[in-house]
Amino acid sequence: MASIFISHAVADKKLAELLADFLKQAIGVPxxxxxxxxxxxxxxPFGTDFNTYIREQIEAPKLVLLLLTPAYLESAFWMMELGAAWSREHRTLPIVVPPVAFDSVTKTLGLRQAWDITKKEGLIDLRRMIVPLTTLEPRGEHAWDDKRTAWKTDLKKVLRSLVPARKIDAAAYQVVTERVAELEEEVSDLETQLDRQKDLVAALEKAKDRKEIKAIKAAHAGEDGLQEQFDNLLDEVKFARPDDTPNVVFRHLLMAHYDKEGTIDWQGADAEFTAAVHRNLLRADDGYPVRWDSKKLRPLAKALDNITAFLGSEDGRELTEQWDDSMPCEPDDIDFWKHHLPI
Structure with a gap:
């Protein structure tokens, strides 16, 4: 009876052959x-009953090598070999073959010690495990080194030819099912939006003047449209913020636009405001006024004017009426900016 039993799926014959060849040629297993x-x-042996012979061989090997591939884990027959090795408490080495996840072996199947076949250093541990099990044929270190070096290249070729999994587990199926449901809902929403846009285009094509066009757009925008318009204006403020401007300085600029900048805290933020003077954000005059005429700050002034104008419009008032009562609505209130921007 053989000392080493290689348990594998029929579809993984090439991989089993590679492993067996390594055992014989590199380690010296007869x-x-x-x-x-x-x-x-x-x-x-030729003419021998397949099932009977395998049952005999699995009775008392000194080591069972389990080639855990997708084909193996989907095969009821070969999983029985795994069960037989467990029930007889044979010494086993699960060999995890991608794309099988290592965690599925060490956690799901409860096999704590395993070898990821792509980890070349595992060949050394394999040899150490086998040496005391049987009388080995002599092999020189050069043969060992040559076969170990060739292993990585040969393994890649074999792995490319493995039969992929034909099934997915219940958890993976559930994830896919939920994602399909989400996508179906998204498609439904997009179809609804598309219908609205078609109606909008048709109405605009019939419009005769600017006032009528504005009324049509407002009618089609709804709550989501007004919020989107406000969010776009907020984005303009974010983009217009001068690069590398600290929050303390940016808050000062925002309030200065509404003539509420207050006194600069030179003791608490001296470096930040000194840098703002050097970067032409503030003038070096009495009170250190903001340089709204500078190229760096003109976009910010325009963005703030746009958001102020929107919030003062009929659309803006309609939007803010939908907000929670605790949400600040006035742009000259620093709490408004702290709520809507990361400052």
Whole structure:
């Protein structure tokens, strides 16, 4: 009876052959000490009953090597070999083969010690495990090094030819199902929006003057449209903020636009405001007024004017009426900016 039993799926014959060849050529395991059902020299004798012979071989091997591939985990027959090894408490080495997840073996299947076959250093541990199990044929270190070096290249070729999984587990199926439902809902929403846009285009094509066009747009915008318009104006303020402007300085600029800048805290933020003077954000005059005429700040002044005008419009008032009572609505209130911007 063979000392080493290689448990594998029929579809993974090439991988089992690569492993068996490494055991023989690199480590020196005798042919007779390896059972691998797919290989002529290590498999089932001609004319022998397949099931009976495998049951005999799984009775008392010194080591069971489990090639855990997608095909293996989907095969009821080969999973019975795994069960047999468990029930007889044989020494086993689960060999995890991508795309099988390592966690699915060490956690889901409860096999705590395993080898990721793509980790080349595992070959050394494999040899250490096998050496005391049987009488090995002599192999020189050069043969060992050559085969270990070739392993990585040979393994890549074999892995590319493996049969992919044909099933997914229940958890993965549930995730996919939920995502499909989400996408179906998104498609429904998009179809509704598309219908609204078609109606809007049709109405605009019939409009005769600017006032009528504005009324049509407002009628089609609704609550979401007004919020989107406000969010776009907020984005303009964000983009117009001069690069590398500290929050303390940016708050000062915002309030200065509404003539509420107050006195600069030179003791608490001396470096920040000194840098603002050097970067032409503030004048070096008495009171350090903001340089709204500078190229850096003109976009910010325009963006603030736009958002102020919107909030003072009929659309803006309609939007703010929909906000929670605790939400500040006036742009000259620093709490308004603290609520809507990360400052």
């Amino acid at each position: 042919v007779a000490e390896i059972f691998c059902s797919s290989l002529a020299d290590n498999g089932i």
